[in-house]
Amino acid sequence: MMPTLLLDKQKCLTNIERMAQKAHHNQLSFRPHFKTHQSAEIGSWFRDFGVSGITVSSFRMAQYFAAAGWKDILVAFPFNPLDIRQLNELSKSARISILLDNPDTLDFLTSLEQSTHFYVDVDTGYGRTGIKSENRDEIERLLSAAGDNQKLHFRGFYCHAGHSYKSSDPNRRWAIHEKSMRNLGALKSQFKHLEPLALYGDTPNCSTQCDFSGIDEITPGNFIFYDLTQMMLGSCSPNDVAVAMACPVSGTYPARKQLLIHGGGIHFSKESLQMGNKLVFGQVVSNSGKGWSIPEEQNFITSLSQEHGVLEQCGTLFDQTRIGDTLLLLPIHSCMCANLMRDFQTLEGKIITSINS
Amino acid sequence: MMPTLLLDKQKCLTNIERMAQKAHHNQLSFRPHFKTHQSAEIGSWFRDFGVSGITVSSFRMAQYFAAAGWKDILVAFPFNPLDIRQLNELSKSARISILLDNPDTLDFLTSLEQSTHFYVDVDTGYGRTGIKSENRDEIERLLSAAGDNQKLHFRGFYCHAGHSYKSSDPNRRWAIHEKSMRNLGALKSQFKHLEPLALYGDTPNCSTQCDFSGIDEITPGNFIFYDLTQMMLGSCSPNDVAVAMACPVSGTYPARKQLLIHGGGIHFSKESLQMGNKLVFGQVVSNSGKGWSIPEEQNFITSLSQEHGVLEQCGTLFDQTRIGDTLLLLPIHSCMCANLMRDFQTLEGKIITSINS
Numbered sequence: 001m002m003p004t005l006l007l008d009k010q011k012c013l014t015n016i017e018r019m020a021q022k023a024h025h026n027q028l029s030f031r032p033h034f035k036t037h038q039s040a041e042i043g044s045w046f047r048d049f050g051v052s053g054i055t056v057s058s059f060r061m062a063q064y065f066a067a068a069g070w071k072d073i074l075v076a077f078p079f080n081p082l083d084i085r086q087l088n089e090l091s092k093s094a095r096i097s098i099l100l101d102n103p104d105t106l107d108f109l110t111s112l113e114q115s116t117h118f119y120v121d122v123d124t125g126y127g128r129t130g131i132k133s134e135n136r137d138e139i140e141r142l143l144s145a146a147g148d149n150q151k152l153h154f155r156g157f158y159c160h161a162g163h164s165y166k167s168s169d170p171n172r173r174w175a176i177h178e179k180s181m182r183n184l185g186a187l188k189s190q191f192k193h194l195e196p197l198a199l200y201g202d203t204p205n206c207s208t209q210c211d212f213s214g215i216d217e218i219t220p221g222n223f224i225f226y227d228l229t230q231m232m233l234g235s236c237s238p239n240d241v242a243v244a245m246a247c248p249v250s251g252t253y254p255a256r257k258q259l260l261i262h263g264g265g266i267h268f269s270k271e272s273l274q275m276g277n278k279l280v281f282g283q284v285v286s287n288s289g290k291g292w293s294i295p296e297e298q299n300f301i302t303s304l305s306q307e308h309g310v311l312e313q314c315g316t317l318f319d320q321t322r323i324g325d326t327l328l329l330l331p332i333h334s335c336m337c338a339n340l341m342r343d344f345q346t347l348e349g350k351i352i353t354s355i356n357s
Numbered sequence: 358m359m360p361t362l363l364l365d366k367q368k369c370l371t372n373i374e375r376m377a378q379k380a381h382h383n384q385l386s387f388r389p390h391f392k393t394h395q396s397a398e399i400g401s402w403f404r405d406f407g408v409s410g411i412t413v414s415s416f417r418m419a420q421y422f423a424a425a426g427w428k429d430i431l432v433a434f435p436f437n438p439l440d441i442r443q444l445n446e447l448s449k450s451a452r453i454s455i456l457l458d459n460p461d462t463l464d465f466l467t468s469l470e471q472s473t474h475f476y477v478d479v480d481t482g483y484g485r486t487g488i489k490s491e492n493r494d495e496i497e498r499l500l501s502a503a504g505d506n507q508k509l510h511f512r513g514f515y516c517h518a519g520h521s522y523k524s525s526d527p528n529r530r531w532a533i534h535e536k537s538m539r540n541l542g543a544l545k546s547q548f549k550h551l552e553p554l555a556l557y558g559d560t561p562n563c564s565t566q567c568d569f570s571g572i573d574e575i576t577p578g579n580f581i582f583y584d585l586t587q588m589m590l591g592s593c594s595p596n597d598v599a600v601a602m603a604c605p606v607s608g609t610y611p612a613r614k615q616l617l618i619h620g621g622g623i624h625f626s627k628e629s630l631q632m633g634n635k636l637v638f639g640q641v642v643s644n645s646g647k648g649w650s651i652p653e654e655q656n657f658i659t660s661l662s663q664e665h666g667v668l669e670q671c672g673t674l675f676d677q678t679r680i681g682d683t684l685l686l687l688p689i690h691s692c693m694c695a696n697l698m699r700d701f702q703t704l705e706g707k708i709i710t711s712i713n714s
Contacts, residue, residue, distance in 0.1 A: 001439035002417060035663055057664040058619070060359060077664060080607040080619050081681035082358035101608060104680045128660070128667055129608050129617055162662065250437040251458060251486050260486055262415070262437050266696045270627040303485070305519065306392055306692055307414040307434060310485055323461045324438040335663055339623045340697070 005341035011242035020049035033221025039354040040068035081108030119158040124180040133183035156197030185214030207235040225334035264307040269336035282329040362698035368599035377406035390578025396711040397425035438465030476515040481537040490540035513554030542571030564592040582691035621664040626693035639686040
């Protein structure tokens with residue numbers, strides 16, 4: 001038996017429904033990010049909740065989901081000029097929208113064949129990509145240059161406030177959210193003659209904030225699965241986490257109450273969380289017969305190599321565990337774990353494939 | 358264009374030849390670990406250097422390489438009882454050897470169908486798996502219990518001194534190596550009536566140590582590619598690194614001299630190295646026309662998300678780089694990067710597939 005990524009479909013549906021309702025109550029359009037699951041079948045679950053537009057982070061994903069019938073796809077990555085052929089090809093059958101944050105990119109878009117929507121990527125403090133939201137001049141220069149391309153149509157502003165992932169303090173996260181909304185609101189007002197939309201929404205903020213004034217569309221992805229990182233941030237309750245790894249136990253080491261699982265960095269990814277003075281790579285949950293539940297005793301993967309996972313100082317779990325058993329564990333970052341695992345297995349035993357299968 | 362893993366085949370061949378010669382000069386058998394490349398084609402390059410036995414870390418890999426014609430395969434992971442069916446199946450066509458470090462595992466080996474070699478996994482200080490090499494009683498108990506299974510044949514001791522990866526101090530690494538050799542030598546002598554072999558060898562020690570007294574066989578893997586981690590440890594010279602990522606540049610941010618590449622955690626993995634006070638995820642190299650070389654100015658990936666790679670404070674590289682360019686970068690850990698990338702592209706443009714293709 002290999003490490004297996006278990007999926008609780010009911011939890012996924014509940015997570016989708018909760019976010020779809022939140023969008024609805026706030027008069028927000030809902031364009032979920034599909035990089036989390038990268039699966040046509042899982043993607044199809046969103047249709048029942050009224051979703052027709054999606055977000056992806058590469059043209060490879062855009063191709064995959066276009067082939068699965070999605071007709072409105074935002075590639076939320078500053079447009080890579082070397083993808084121009086893929087953009088032209090895909091735009092024949094779907095409305096592909098792109099992000100721009102630099103006039104230099106426009107030189108490569110003169111060979112655009114289809115009418116294409118674009119959003120200006122704006123940065124409200126994350127510092128990864130985008131034009132600083134306060135920098136109106138730079139945005140105007142980009143819009144003016146883009147105006148020379150008859151095929152390009154400005155649709156609005158896109159913002160990923162990913163720094164929300166890095167703060168465990170809810171007040172700090174609220175401040176990040178509030179600033180993002182304020183800045184996006186200001187941009188909408190400054191450019192109101194162009195009727196821009198404001199697209200926004202990481203999972204922590206979309207899960208926990210209540211006020212989305214000035215936002216038109218939210219684009220979270222991780223919320224369908226959640227994970228240990230989101231649990232620790234308070235984005236979800238422990239019972240909302242919809243994926244868990246099943247890993248065989250191959251070794252027991254009484255002197256250090258240590259367990260060895262088959263499940264390493266090529267399964268969980270090397271994403272880690274700081275817990276007190278140590279890094280952890282996954283947390284043990286209890287098999288509840290139909291799914292899993294969070295036990296009182298906390299046990300973590302404390303080191304990972306390529307195929308090995310090591311759990312140190314395991315307390316009563318050590319005494320209860322035998323070689324040949326299977327442990328269930330929540331991943332630190334479900335997007336990265338799912339990307340590595342490729343296939344999902346539902347609690348009913350059905351295999352669900354992904355772009356990587 | 359997607360991020361692409363470039364492979365310098367000539368460097369690989371030189372790296373293999375150097376290690377094969379080192380084994381030969383030290384009268385060591387050479388059983389390279391194939392988890393690094395996981396590629397039948399790359400594996401075949403070893404045959405010209407006299408390699409006939411290999412090491413892998415899962416039954417999935419064992420199946421793949423057995424199908425590629427390898428007849429002598431050590432699965433260097435404490436045997437996972439849930440793999441008994443695969444072991445029986447594979448053993449019909451190849452000699453599969455396993456690792457044991459716990460008598461409890463023997464309960465699952467009563468259904469062994471073919472004669473099977475095993476090695477006792479011993480721990481000389483790494484603390485991941487294995488019986489402490491000083492613990493002769495525990496080893497004797499395991500050997501005695503294994504003696505009841507007529508299909509199981511003891512072949513020797515296996516040791517992975519993986520703590521060598523964690524020390525940047527050559528003296529400390531020498532001490533790790535010396536203790537491992539001493540402990541393995543003592544075990545060979547204590548159990549000499551059983552004529553045990555001693556299998557040993559991580560890439561840092563196999564690359565840099567000179568004395569392998571008491572060792573019979575070395576099992577390094579990473580050395581075929583090396584990477585930034587090995588460069589920093591001094592296991593190789595910068596020019597020995599045989600893999601580099603080619604990533605398109607999608608964004609330039611003058612205020613912070615920052616570049617954005619398409620190349621994230623699903624390409625490089627989230628392995629990182631501490632450099633001064635920051636974590637880095639890859640280092641820029643110069644395109645030398647035919648391959649790459651190490652430039653004087655050092656530039657690193659300073660943060661990675663799923664698809665985004667960010668290089669901050671890039672110095673003259675920033676001024677020389679345009680959107681639409683491609684950067685070449687050395688990965689932190691080539692095994693993890695190759696596992697994610699699946700395919701290799703040689704400098705001549707040939708695609709080489711792997712188990713993950």
